[in-house]
Each structure stands twice: as structure tokens, then as C-alpha cells.
Amino acid sequence: MKLDETEEMRDFRMTARTWLDTHVPEERPPAEGAASREFATAWLGALHEGGWAGLAWPEDYGGKGLSPETLLIWYEEYVRARAPSTLDCTFVALNHAGPTLIACGSDAQKAFHLPRILDGRAIWCQGFSEPGSGSDLASLKTTGRVEGDHLVVNGQKIWSSFADIAQYQELLIRTEPGSKRHKGLSWVICDMSLPGITVRPIKNMAGVSHFAEVFYDDVRIPLTEVVGGLHNGWATAMTTLGFERRTAAMALQLELSVKIEELIEMAGAAPRSAVSETLCDLRAEAAAIRAMTYRTVLREPETPFDGSLVRLAFAELAQRIHRAAADILGPEALTDGPWTHDYLESYSETIAGGTAEIQRNIIGERILGLPREARA
Known part of the structure; x- marks a missing residue:
């Protein structure tokens, strides 16, 4: 299967190729830590300044609203130019959190977070998997007790990539007491600087600490940070995973x-x-x-x-x-x-x-x- 390119698409390809050939960094990105974040956010900043960030996002939210065909052309040129891997610390924000907020978030959530994701000011991580609840995600046990206008979160997440350098986390927790499996979950924006959060990096077999385990001890998250509705987190999470498994x-x-x-x-x-x-x-x-x-x-x-x-x-x-x-x-x-x-x-x-x-x-x-x- 191949693209049947129009003249407009060919012009886009040459424009993308020219820009990438003159802007792709020559050095290999640092493997981990603050240096990797600085490299990734600087590269995303350059993409944003050049008009190449959020290409698939709707124009109403700062993106370019490119067609799938044109997006494919961009990524073909991106990998041809040996540009930095898209699987860096900006990946979750651009490909998970941002699209999920566009699809399910409130106007206030979109207005605050989407610009910060696009220009690299905000790094996100994912808080889905737990010890014993990875592949069987619906069995997760981390809880969020509703207390006034807050959720009080207790539990543990694991394999949270870049949690040690992230400002926010897409966090899936059980908020309805007595609920089981897919019911009673909520998808929540978690500020990683909140009191009660402990992050412990995990070194992988390649010798770098991309992963981390995250502990929550009476972490108070405002209910305004729930995305897609309280106790409706499974539907929101499936939206997130749909982006991950299809185009991310x-x-x-x-x-x-x-x-x-x-x-x-x-x-x-x-x-x-x-x-x-x-x-x-x-x-x-x-x-x-x-x-x-x-x-x-x-x-x-x-x-x-x-x-x-x-x-x-x-x-x-x-x-x-x-x-x-x-x-x-x-x-x-x-x-x-x-x-x-x-x-x-x-x-x-x-x-x-x-x-x-x-x-x-x-x-x-x-x-x-x-x-x-x-x-x-």
C-alpha cells in the first residue's frame, strides 16, 4: 500500500524535508534524567516554533489538523532525517494526555494544559499499571476517596515512564467504594508536586531509569481534575489507549x-x-x-x-x-x-x-x- 500523493502533498513533503534537514540535532539525546528532559523540551520547542508541533491536533486547540495522509508524510520525512525518537519524555503528553483532554476534558482543563503540552512546558507521565494490575488493568486497587471537593488518593503505581521528571500524570484510580473491575474508576490529572507523592526511579536492563514506581499517601486532588466524569474513568482510559495503540x-x-x-x-x-x-x-x-x-x-x-x-x-x-x-x-x-x-x-x-x-x-x-x- 502506498500514498497517492497530490501536488499539495508533494509540496508539503519537500517543505518538511527542508526544515528537518536544517534543524534536526546532530547529537544523540541524553538517556535519562533532567538532561533528557531539557533536550526533549528544547526539540519540541523548536518544532513548535517552526509550526510542526501537534500536527494531528485540531486547529482550535493549537494544532494543524493535518489529514492522516499528510501526517504519514511528515513521519516518513521525520524518520528519514533521523530526527530524535518520538518516544521521549514528551510522548505521553502529546500522544496520550493531550488527545484525551481534547476528546474528554473540560474547557478549563483544555485551556490550561493544551498550550503547555504543545510548546514543551509540561511533561506528563502515565499512572495506570500497578503491581498485579498491569495487563489486567481493570483490577487496579489505588483508591481515591471523595472528601468534600477533593479526592484523597492512596496506593501505588509502577512502570510510570519519566515520572521522576514529569509535572503531571494521567492517573487511573478507583473512586467508587465497593466497585469492581471496569466500574467505579476515574481518570484524573495528578499534579506530581502534590504532598504525599513519592517517586522511586527503576533502572532497566539497558542501565537507564526511564521507569518509576509512584506511591500516594493521602494525596489530595481537586475534583475539578477529573477528566470525563467521576466513576467514568474506564471509558476515558479506553480513549487514551485507543490513541496509544492506533497512531501514537x-x-x-x-x-x-x-x-x-x-x-x-x-x-x-x-x-x-x-x-x-x-x-x-x-x-x-x-x-x-x-x-x-x-x-x-x-x-x-x-x-x-x-x-x-x-x-x-x-x-x-x-x-x-x-x-x-x-x-x-x-x-x-x-x-x-x-x-x-x-x-x-x-x-x-x-x-x-x-x-x-x-x-x-x-x-x-x-x-x-x-x-x-x-x-x-
């Missing part, structure tokens, strides 16, 4: 084709048939992911679960690509280089955003119509 990772999916070409160049002209066959297979799979991305983004009418197909295929292919890189590098893969870092990071791909097993269940039950998996 578009650049990452398209980037796989670029990574394959880098691997082919790195492998060189040595006559290693096994490596050559692997690279040919991976190139074909990356092209298939690209076609699936096009289909998911451009398909009309939208289908709610196609994102799981792309998410699963992308996650497993990303791991295979980085394993191939380790094989090609040989002993050099044991050094602290970018491919080694990305290889170790790739192990999280089949866990983050819903595990591979969860994605297969969604595909089997919601797309193929197979019987539901037995619940314990």
Missing part, C-alpha cells in the same frame, strides 16, 4: 524500515548468506509493518482494534531487528553503543502498551470472533 507510535513503526537500511549498510558486502537472508526477511517484514500502518491510519471507517495488529507486529519485529544487529556487531555488541542500548530497550516492546499476550487476546476475541479466554 506511527513514527516508531515507520522507523523500522530506516533501521533495516542502516543494518544492511553496517553488514557490508561480506558474503554471509545467513545474515543476508535474515536482512532480506526483516526488510520485507518492515515493509509489511509500513503497509499495516498505512492501512490502520487511512482505513475508513476506523475499526477499533486494528491498532493491536500493528502494535503486536511492530513489537516483535523491533526485537528481531535488534537481535540481528547484535549478531552483526558480534563482540562489539558488548560495548556501550547505541545499538546495544536499543537492543536491551527492545525487550520492553512486548510488554509496554499491553503485553503481546493481551494483544493476541484482543485480536482473537475482538477481530477474529474467537471464544474469550477463560478468566481465573
